[in-house]
Amino acid sequence: MLGQQIINGLMLGSVYALIGVGYTLVFGVLRMLNLAHAYLFMAAPFVAFLAIKNGIPSPVALIAGMSVSALLGVLLYHLAFRPIPRHHALGGFVSSLSFGVVLQVIVVNAFGSMKIPFGTGLSLPDLELGGLILSGVQALNLVMATALMIGLLVVINRTRLGRNLRALAQNESAASLLGVSVRKHVQLTFLVSSALAGLAGMMVAERFGAISAYMGDTYAIKALAVVVIGGLGDLRGAMVAGVLLGIFEVLFQAYAPPGWSEAFVWLLLIATFLFKPEGIFGMRTSRREV
Amino acid sequence: MNTRRQWIVAACASMLYLAGPPALAQQTLKIGVNLERTGSGASYGVHMLMAAQIALEEINSAQGVNGHKLELVIEDNRSSPEQAVIATRNLDNAGVFAMLGPIQSSQCRTAFPAANRAGLVAISTGSGAPGLTAQNRPWTFRNAAIDQFIIDELVANLRKRYPQAKNVVAVVDPKDAYNSFLVKTVAPPALEKNGFTLVNKDALIEIPNDVADFSVFVTRIKAMNPDIVLLGLLFEQGKGFLREANRQKLVVPMFAGLGYLTETVAEAAGGIDLWAGQPFDPNAADPKVRQFVQTFKARAEKEMPSQYSTPTYIDAGAYESMYIVADALRQAKATPQSAPKEIREKVRAHLAGLKSYAGLGNQLSINQDGDAVKPTLVYRASGGRWAKL
Numbered sequence: 270m271l272g273q274q275i276i277n278g279l280m281l282g283s284v285y286a287l288i289g290v291g292y293t294l295v296f297g298v299l300r301m302l303n304l305a306h307a308y309l310f311m312a313a314p315f316v317a318f319l320a321i322k323n324g325i326p327s328p329v330a331l332i333a334g335m336s337v338s339a340l341l342g343v344l345l346y347h348l349a350f351r352p353i354p355r356h357h358a359l360g361g362f363v364s365s366l367s368f369g370v371v372l373q374v375i376v377v378n379a380f381g382s383m384k385i386p387f388g389t390g391l392s393l394p395d396l397e398l399g400g401l402i403l404s405g406v407q408a409l410n411l412v413m414a415t416a417l418m419i420g421l422l423v424v425i426n427r428t429r430l431g432r433n434l435r436a437l438a439q440n441e442s443a444a445s446l447l448g449v450s451v452r453k454h455v456q457l458t459f460l461v462s463s464a465l466a467g468l469a470g471m472m473v474a475e476r477f478g479a480i481s482a483y484m485g486d487t488y489a490i491k492a493l494a495v496v497v498i499g500g501l502g503d504l505r506g507a508m509v510a511g512v513l514l515g516i517f518e519v520l521f522q523a524y525a526p527p528g529w530s531e532a533f534v535w536l537l538l539i540a541t542f543l544f545k546p547e548g549i550f551g552m553r554t555s556r557r558e559v
Numbered sequence: 560m561n562t563r564r565q566w567i568v569a570a571c572a573s574m575l576y577l578a579g580p581p582a583l584a585q586q587t588l589k590i591g592v593n594l595e596r597t598g599s600g601a602s603y604g605v606h607m608l609m610a611a612q613i614a615l616e617e618i619n620s621a622q623g624v625n626g627h628k629l630e631l632v633i634e635d636n637r638s639s640p641e642q643a644v645i646a647t648r649n650l651d652n653a654g655v656f657a658m659l660g661p662i663q664s665s666q667c668r669t670a671f672p673a674a675n676r677a678g679l680v681a682i683s684t685g686s687g688a689p690g691l692t693a694q695n696r697p698w699t700f701r702n703a704a705i706d707q708f709i710i711d712e713l714v715a716n717l718r719k720r721y722p723q724a725k726n727v728v729a730v731v732d733p734k735d736a737y738n739s740f741l742v743k744t745v746a747p748p749a750l751e752k753n754g755f756t757l758v759n760k761d762a763l764i765e766i767p768n769d770v771a772d773f774s775v776f777v778t779r780i781k782a783m784n785p786d787i788v789l790l791g792l793l794f795e796q797g798k799g800f801l802r803e804a805n806r807q808k809l810v811v812p813m814f815a816g817l818g819y820l821t822e823t824v825a826e827a828a829g830g831i832d833l834w835a836g837q838p839f840d841p842n843a844a845d846p847k848v849r850q851f852v853q854t855f856k857a858r859a860e861k862e863m864p865s866q867y868s869t870p871t872y873i874d875a876g877a878y879e880s881m882y883i884v885a886d887a888l889r890q891a892k893a894t895p896q897s898a899p900k901e902i903r904e905k906v907r908a909h910l911a912g913l914k915s916y917a918g919l920g921n922q923l924s925i926n927q928d929g930d931a932v933k934p935t936l937v938y939r940a941s942g943g944r945w946a947k948l
């Protein structure tokens with residue numbers, strides 16, 4: 270049972286990781302939390318659902334879901350971040366949440382508040398290894414989250430684009446004076462981060478065979494914990510913390526008295542603030558790091 | 560200045576004229592609906608409302624009641640016990656003659672006392688937790704199912720089908736009043752009486768209703784090696800659990816309480832022998848049932864293509880209750896001008912004295928607790944369809 274539960278946790282953690290990486294990207298550049306992220310996670314599978322319903326082939330529908338999510342991310346930046354003064358303590362936090370809630374209301378009005386069956390017909394078969402069962406979709410999720418994290422780390426550390434982003438994260442004015450186009454780079458960050466949210470949403474929808482306007486709520490709040498525990502603005506941290514949180518949450522659900530697994534996540538968050546406020550890999554928040 | 564004021568008065572008068580004479584809006588007899596239109600019970604709510612609307616349209620197209628049309632005043636309780644109280648108060652203030660709902664026991668637990676205080680008839684068509692009407696006499700009623708009867712019958716049949724089975728493992732949504740009652744109060748004596756052992760009676764596996772990933776719970780149950788699993792979950796959660804159980808090859812017989820008799824649950828059950836009960840048979844030969852089911856299915860398939868389309872006992876109860884309330888209003892000679900207090904008392908008395916009412920494939924009576932006594936039907940899911948035992 271322990272082996273299967275660790276696999277269950279690994280699979281759950283891969284979703285947290287993918288969402289957490291998206292949160293981290295935006296935080297790394299703007300030092301503002303994008304609370305609409307979970308709503309983009311929810312919106313993408315609805316786009317794919319609509320496309321599939323209208324006869325569009327599933328792979329195209331999935332790309333459409335990710336693309337709409339990415340474009341919504343750019344819209345989000347222009348509506349909820351760019352006009353908000355950076356010094357406002359709750360500016361981006363509240364405006365992005367508002368954007369997300371509006372998005373959710375639109376989905377509720379268009380599709381209702383009930384769960385809707387979701388299936389692309391592309392389901393990967395589950396993998397069985399010595400009595401242990403791995404969900405094909407979630408295994409892919411884990412592989413993709415890892416590949417994306419490595420890819421993003423390479424881009425950020427080894428490319429001109431990454432250097433510009435790092436410069437932007439450390440000092441926006443200085444970067445701008447050195448010719449870095451702030452708007453273009455921030456837009457790009459939102460585009461990638463939101464596409465990742467959409468991808469995660471569609472993988473969750475495919476794995477559990479259902480979508481709802483509220484499907485992002487639980488993951489969103491856990492992914493926030495992932496970002497803090499992993500280290501604000503650190504991609505490796507988000508990935509590792511996501512996977513660890515998933516495993517520990519599942520182990521608590523399996524072995525601790527009922528109801529304690531939820532407390533565990535938040536106790537871990539408080540412990541992080543108390544004993545390692547910079548998180549697993551994160552820098553002190555006085556520095557800004559992508 | 561005077562000219563401007565005259566213009567404003569004229570504009571307001573024109574708007575009032577365009578809005579139509581206010582008397583028209585008062586020409587209907589208002590029935591409140593306090594339902595779970597959003598939140599965890601939304602799936603039940605939208606279907607129940609559809610059933611009530613079908614009855615409303617039929618009644619209105621047949622001359623209405625005492626020459627007046629019926630009108631539904633709808634309040635969404637958001638599947639929240641607190642909001643259910645607010646919805647009850649709003650309907651009371653709106654002057655409705657009776658209230659359908661709430662559907663779920665969690666909401667009935669708070670809305671029933673509020674209805675009782677307000678002197679407003681409340682009829683739940685879904686709640687199955689024991690005692691909720693008995694504790695809130697004389698204004699609350701349920702045209703749903705008496706859970707104990709259903710579970711007793713179901714468990715007795717399970718014993719016949721699985722004579723060697725012994726160990727039962729239960730999962731429960733800890734925040735759902737109905738399922739908590741089912742797993743903690745209703746099922747244990749029935750299981751014990753039939754020689755089963757609820758092995759985790761003191762350590763129930765709790766699955767909150769916001770869970771999407773059931774893998775951890777299914778793995779845990781699989782390790783307990785049960786002969787039978789009791790599902791104390793709302794049907795939407797039940798579907799997720801069943802899919803995961805199939806995936807992890809936990810293919811043992813399972814049973815649930817009320818609210819599971821939908822085609823989507825039968826599909827999710829896959830190879831699992833799933834049992835459930837309800838007091839309504841959508842396949843009954845009764846022409847009234849056939850007509851209702853046909854109309855309901857056609858409308859559900861059109862308006863909610865991804866949801867279940869065969870009516871459940873909740874929907875049948877809502878349809879019946881609309882007709883029962885219409886009869887009560889007829890006998891009370893209710894008009895839109897009638898004092899709500901007077902009519903509500905007559906509706907209450909009508910319901911309290913209801914005997915052998917020709918419902919949808921049943922002859923229902925209301926007992927001294929305010930609960931409808933209806934048939935006990937047990938079903939098994941097989942090959943993606945429910946079949947009556």
